Amino acid sequence: MLVALSPFQLTEGLVFFAFAFVIVACALSVVVVRNPVHAVLLMVAAFFSSAALFIMQGAEFLGLLLIIVYVGAIAVLFLFVVMMLDIRIVATTKSRRKHVPLALAVASLLLAELAAVVLLDTTSAEQMVAKPSPPAPTRPLLDNTTELGLLIYSDYLVVFEIAGLLLLLAMLGAIVLTHRTRDDVARQSIAEQKARSEKARLVKVASKDGV
Amino acid sequence: MSFSFSAMLESLLPVSLTHYVLLSSTLFVIGMLGLFLNRRHVIVILMAVELLFLAASMNFIAFSSASGDLTGQVFALFILATAAAEVTIGLAILVVYYRNRASIAIDDISDLKG
Numbered sequence: 001m002l003v004a005l006s007p008f009q010l011t012e013g014l015v016f017f018a019f020a021f022v023i024v025a026c027a028l029s030v031v032v033v034r035n036p037v038h039a040v041l042l043m044v045a046a047f048f049s050s051a052a053l054f055i056m057q058g059a060e061f062l063g064l065l066l067i068i069v070y071v072g073a074i075a076v077l078f079l080f081v082v083m084m085l086d087i088r089i090v091a092t093t094k095s096r097r098k099h100v101p102l103a104l105a106v107a108s109l110l111l112a113e114l115a116a117v118v119l120l121d122t123t124s125a126e127q128m129v130a131k132p133s134p135p136a137p138t139r140p141l142l143d144n145t146t147e148l149g150l151l152i153y154s155d156y157l158v159v160f161e162i163a164g165l166l167l168l169l170a171m172l173g174a175i176v177l178t179h180r181t182r183d184d185v186a187r188q189s190i191a192e193q194k195a196r197s198e199k200a201r202l203v204k205v206a207s208k209d210g211v
Numbered sequence: 212m213s214f215s216f217s218a219m220l221e222s223l224l225p226v227s228l229t230h231y232v233l234l235s236s237t238l239f240v241i242g243m244l245g246l247f248l249n250r251r252h253v254i255v256i257l258m259a260v261e262l263l264f265l266a267a268s269m270n271f272i273a274f275s276s277a278s279g280d281l282t283g284q285v286f287a288l289f290i291l292a293t294a295a296a297e298v299t300i301g302l303a304i305l306v307v308y309y310r311n312r313a314s315i316a317i318d319d320i321s322d323l324k325g
Contacts, residue, residue, distance in 0.1 A: 013224040020234050027262050031245035036254050043258050057276040059284050074298055081302045085309045103247035107240050114236035151281050163292040170296035174303040
């Protein structure tokens, strides 16, 4: 059963298990820690390790994108909100802890089902993706980012534009939701100023000349 | 039969698609657990949802690289965009809610309860 493993496979295995351990440990900590700031930082660690695994699988563009988007943007957004809102660190009370056994039971059942599907199925995952006859590439393959770009800007152009529209809508939505006109700050209202008297008028003052 | 670390490692290797699928399943279950367990802050629930998104895109990428088809990576990209939009709106709602109620503890959010 034991086949000789190449040094590359051994290294790959060690790296995979190291990153997988970090991902699972950090994700579990995100769920259980009390302090939301710690949770954000642990989530960043989990996303960072996942980016490493993405790169290991040859998806360099998405791995780097994950670091830029999650570590660079979303984590900062989370930290901003967590630190802006004065969140008390509350201890779990007994009444809340009564949900724990049920949640653990449901989660382990789900995990067992997923693992059973993956491990016990007679057709392995490798066979599922194995195509009967892989089409021969008509041109030499380029690097991951270029190939992805070729695909996005041809076959998935409409979906890509819709994704951009979605992001624009999200931005507008966030601004509309959080924007408020404050009454307690002084602010110039030109229309009101002008309407106050007929004599008042706006003058364009030339530089160094005065009025 | 001697039990050694290298023998244990060799029985688990080489890293295959199954490894990645199992890892993403575990991650998904942890995210679900976070949704069930967390009764403190809405913000940690949003983070659990992010973990679910990560598990989904990890699955997409694993199958994409195993089958040599880049379409899975394209969809992982769209998942990323959707997750970013979701978290933006979610956090904006949270900020507005906090402004109105001065609390985002889940137990306080029960206005819609009849």
